Amino acid sequence: MIRMHVRLRLCSFPHALLxxxxxxxxSDGGSALLLCxxxxxxxxxxxxxxAVELLCSSTRTCSLYDVPDDLTCLSTCASAASSAxxxxxxxxxxxxxAEVHDCFTITELMMYEAxxxxxxxxxxxxxxxxxxxxxxxxxxxxxxxxxxxxxPVGATGVKQVVEVWRQMKGKCGEYQLKKIPQLGVCANMGxxxxxxxxxxxxxxx
Amino acid sequence: MMRVEGACAxxxxxxxxxxxxxxxxxxxxxxxxxxxxxxxDSRTGADYLARASHYASQRRIHDFVFPALFAxxxxxxxxxxxxxxxxxxxxxxxxxxxxxxxxxxxxxSKSLSLxxxxxxxxxxxxxxxxxxxxxxxxxxxxxxxxxxxxxxxxFFVQR
Numbered sequence: 001m002i003r004m005h006v007r008l009r010l011c012s013f014p015h016a017l018l019x020x021x022x023x024x025x026x027s028d029g030g031s032a033l034l035l036c037x038x039x040x041x042x043x044x045x046x047x048x049x050x051a052v053e054l055l056c057s058s059t060r061t062c063s064l065y066d067v068p069d070d071l072t073c074l075s076t077c078a079s080a081a082s083s084a085x086x087x088x089x090x091x092x093x094x095x096x097x098a099e100v101h102d103c104f105t106i107t108e109l110m111m112y113e114a115x116x117x118x119x120x121x122x123x124x125x126x127x128x129x130x131x132x133x134x135x136x137x138x139x140x141x142x143x144x145x146x147x148x149x150x151x152p153v154g155a156t157g158v159k160q161v162v163e164v165w166r167q168m169k170g171k172c173g174e175y176q177l178k179k180i181p182q183l184g185v186c187a188n189m190g191x192x193x194x195x196x197x198x199x200x201x202x203x204x205x
Numbered sequence: 206m207m208r209v210e211g212a213c214a215x216x217x218x219x220x221x222x223x224x225x226x227x228x229x230x231x232x233x234x235x236x237x238x239x240x241x242x243x244x245x246d247s248r249t250g251a252d253y254l255a256r257a258s259h260y261a262s263q264r265r266i267h268d269f270v271f272p273a274l275f276a277x278x279x280x281x282x283x284x285x286x287x288x289x290x291x292x293x294x295x296x297x298x299x300x301x302x303x304x305x306x307x308x309x310x311x312x313x314s315k316s317l318s319l320x321x322x323x324x325x326x327x328x329x330x331x332x333x334x335x336x337x338x339x340x341x342x343x344x345x346x347x348x349x350x351x352x353x354x355x356x357x358x359x360f361f362v363q364r
Contacts, residue, residue, distance in 0.1 A: 019329050020329050022297060029240055031216070071281035105297050124292035141299070144313075147300035148300035149300075149307060153213050158237065
């Protein structure tokens with residue numbers, strides 16, 4: 001009887017649950033990139049035209065002991081993004097492509113807002129208008145993101161940068177953006193209570 | 206060589222360490238992230254992943270701690286902004302559509318319609334169906350640091 005009661009209550013609150021399609025994938029994978037100083041790049045056998053310029057990397061952490069006041073925003077990620085934009089002297093409205101940490105679908109919406117791609121509460125409108133599709137104003141997670149591409153946990157943050165690099169170098173095949181992006185941003189996070197957030201901007205050399 | 210651990214943020218943290226190394230005078234840094242998750246069954250894997258939360262207090266919330274934590278965020282977001290399952294489902298539809306064009310993607314051969322993403326079905330079941338409502342989830346007091354799982358290796362090559 002108790003079990004039945006609980007299930008009935010569950011059925012009345014389906015909005016509070018996640019569906020399988022809301023989750024990122026449990027994946028295996030690896031990703032790597034080379035960071036070079038200008039001198040290092042010139043001294044290497046790499047062609048400068050194969051490189052992109054990393055404008056900045058910004059990291060913010062917060063305590064696992066703190067419970068966020070507002071569950072509807074990724075405040076530590078937003079703080080990392082603001083800092084990254086200020087350091088790189090770029091504005092969110094100039095971003096051509098973004099890789100965000102969609103560990104769950106809801107996180108993708110919150111990431112749009114944390115990265116200032118739209119105002120708080122308007123991520124759903126952005127999705128409805130297809131603004132973040134491959135043909136949209138700011139394509140997000142062009143290769144499928146954590147939900148579609150997969151989430152090999154330790155590799156994801158590196159892979160996001162590699163994905164932006166591939167878009168900038170026209171290496172994305174069927175999902176290559178028509179207009180080669182000039183400015184990209186990646187946001188990678190760990191934990192749920194904003195325990196660690198990173199945002200960084202990448203731009204073409 | 207430096208090993209970086211920061212759960213799902215390990216890759217970004219490794220990049221950040223690499224940038225610091227360049228700023229400190231290194232000319233070339235290799236940043237690499239690797240992960241193997243499919244050798245454990247899903248509940249065991251979820252238990253490992255739960256170490257990115259406050260394990261001592263949050264692990265008991267659910268066998269799948271992170272889906273539960275984000276279900277709570279999802280519920281809060283829907284309540285505040287009136288977002289619907291269809292609104293949020295659009296993010297999944299886009300993810301699967303993009304993945305279908307990417308030969309390296311995990312879900313490259315799965316298609317997902319907006320209707321399927323917007324409502325539960327046998328093919329797209331509710332996850333956490335023994336977890337009632339994020340709003341009712343107890344938030345325990347924290348008293349110890351957590352263990353972080355994911356491993357990322359950053360190789361610093363000093364020229």
